[in-house]
Amino acid sequence: MHTATTDVWRWLSEIPDPEVPAVSIVDLGIVRDVRHGADARLVVTVTPTYSGCPATEVIANSIREALQDHGVADARIEMQLSPAWTTDWLTPEAKEKLRRYGIAPPAGLAPGERAIDASRILRYRPADDGVTCPRCGSARTELISGFGSTPCKALYRCVACREPFDYFKPH
Amino acid sequence: MDDALHPYVLRLGDNALVLSQRLGEWCGKGPALEEDMALTNVALDLLGQARMWLSYAAELQGDGADEDSLAYHRNAPEFRNLLLVEQPNGSYADTLVRQFFFDAWHALALRELGRSSESRVAGIAQKAAKEVAYHLRRSSDLIVRLGDGTARSHEMMQAAVDNLWRFTGEMFETDAIDAAARAAGAGFDATSLRREWLAYVGEVLETGTLRMPPPEAWMQKGGKQGVHSEHLSRLLAEMQVLQRTHPGAKW
Numbered sequence: 373m374h375t376a377t378t379d380v381w382r383w384l385s386e387i388p389d390p391e392v393p394a395v396s397i398v399d400l401g402i403v404r405d406v407r408h409g410a411d412a413r414l415v416v417t418v419t420p421t422y423s424g425c426p427a428t429e430v431i432a433n434s435i436r437e438a439l440q441d442h443g444v445a446d447a448r449i450e451m452q453l454s455p456a457w458t459t460d461w462l463t464p465e466a467k468e469k470l471r472r473y474g475i476a477p478p479a480g481l482a483p484g485e486r487a488i489d490a491s492r493i494l495r496y497r498p499a500d501d502g503v504t505c506p507r508c509g510s511a512r513t514e515l516i517s518g519f520g521s522t523p524c525k526a527l528y529r530c531v532a533c534r535e536p537f538d539y540f541k542p543h
Numbered sequence: 544m545d546d547a548l549h550p551y552v553l554r555l556g557d558n559a560l561v562l563s564q565r566l567g568e569w570c571g572k573g574p575a576l577e578e579d580m581a582l583t584n585v586a587l588d589l590l591g592q593a594r595m596w597l598s599y600a601a602e603l604q605g606d607g608a609d610e611d612s613l614a615y616h617r618n619a620p621e622f623r624n625l626l627l628v629e630q631p632n633g634s635y636a637d638t639l640v641r642q643f644f645f646d647a648w649h650a651l652a653l654r655e656l657g658r659s660s661e662s663r664v665a666g667i668a669q670k671a672a673k674e675v676a677y678h679l680r681r682s683s684d685l686i687v688r689l690g691d692g693t694a695r696s697h698e699m700m701q702a703a704v705d706n707l708w709r710f711t712g713e714m715f716e717t718d719a720i721d722a723a724a725r726a727a728g729a730g731f732d733a734t735s736l737r738r739e740w741l742a743y744v745g746e747v748l749e750t751g752t753l754r755m756p757p758p759e760a761w762m763q764k765g766g767k768q769g770v771h772s773e774h775l776s777r778l779l780a781e782m783q784v785l786q787r788t789h790p791g792a793k794w
Binding site: 420422423424425426453454455456457458516517518519520523527541543 | 576577580581584585587588589590591592594595662665666667669670671672673674677680681
């Protein structure tokens with residue numbers, strides 16, 4: 373008997389991201405598809421956030437474990453690169469969860485942008501504007517480091533409340 | 544074996560792998576904590592990209608090879624990376640200028656490869672292009688800040704630009720392998736990239752009060768064909784020693 377894919381989506385939405393546990397792997401847009409293959413086996417398609425992100429294998433294992441806990445032992449996990457993941461795959465709820473967790477959500481991407489805009493690559497420009505402090509809400513913030521504790525984050529400081537905070541890099 | 548694509552994909556993978564290993568040498572030794580994190584994060588992105596390219600190259604090779612056998616069990620003359628990426632880290636200025644020259648080329652190359660009609664190449668390139676755009680932003684920013692910084696930082700940056708310039712010409716050289724990849728729908732016109740690269744690099748260097756060496760200067764080449772400097776052998780000795788001593792060892 374087929375497992376309903378809506379059930380699978382619900383189970384997957386309970387799996388926290390290993391590096392940012394405030395959001396689930398579904399919130400982050402890592403799970404691309406849930407379907408049944410020609411051989412009737414369940415197929416879960418996932419996409420990596422960053423090419424070298426060490427969490428990718430941990431995520432695949434968490435998916436296998438969650439499905440096994442629900443009695444699906446023979447699911448197949450497929451990796452899909454294209455279309456490439458961007459922070460636009462984050463749901464609005466995910467962005468709010470990040471902010472409440474103390475991580476400023478990504479800002480500065482064109483609305484709805486999911487494809488590669490080549491003109492963005494070569495434009496030499498200063499750091500993103502519009503990064504607001506997740507603690508006090510001030511827009512007076514400054515970049516400390518373009519890279520932070522995980523591949524998906526940069527480090528900022530709030531000029532108003534003086535607190536440093538993580539910023540989820542627009543990508 | 545797919546003769547048109549295999550050597551081409553190998554070149555892309557080797558560039559990312561060798562530069563990743565070089566940047567990894569800075570781990571724990573960066574001049575500031577933020578710089579240490581940045582270099583190792585860039586190295587991590589490049590390592591992820593190298594794994595995707597080399598896995599594909601191994602599939603095209605089709606004799607039981609995998610990403611690990613390609614990374615750990617080839618000798619220096621079998622590597623196809625650009626001479627630029629194997630150059631030693633030198634001073635921090637040398638590391639940053641090497642990164643900037645490569646990032647500026649890499650961003651353009653990946654943009655073109657992302658438009659490729661070969662879907663696997665296009666998929667990897669589109670993924671990598673987003674990461675490299677971030678690398679280029681950072682390296683461009685540091686060229687300006689340190690070029691237009693103190694007298695000492697300016698002098699060191701200019702020396703690095705002058706010294707590494709001779710390794711930039713190879714990025715725009717084409718040979719039969721490039722032509723075959725293009726015919727297979729996966730390559731790009733290196734000549735047109737050169738114009739764009741020179742314009743961008745020139746603009747950033749000028750903003751950083753640095754002088755761009757003449758584009759027609761004499762250039763080193765050979766890395767793409769497997770003719771390397773001795774620096775690569777030393778890098779590989781360190782990277783490969785464990786797998787050469789204990790083949791197949793796992794964590």
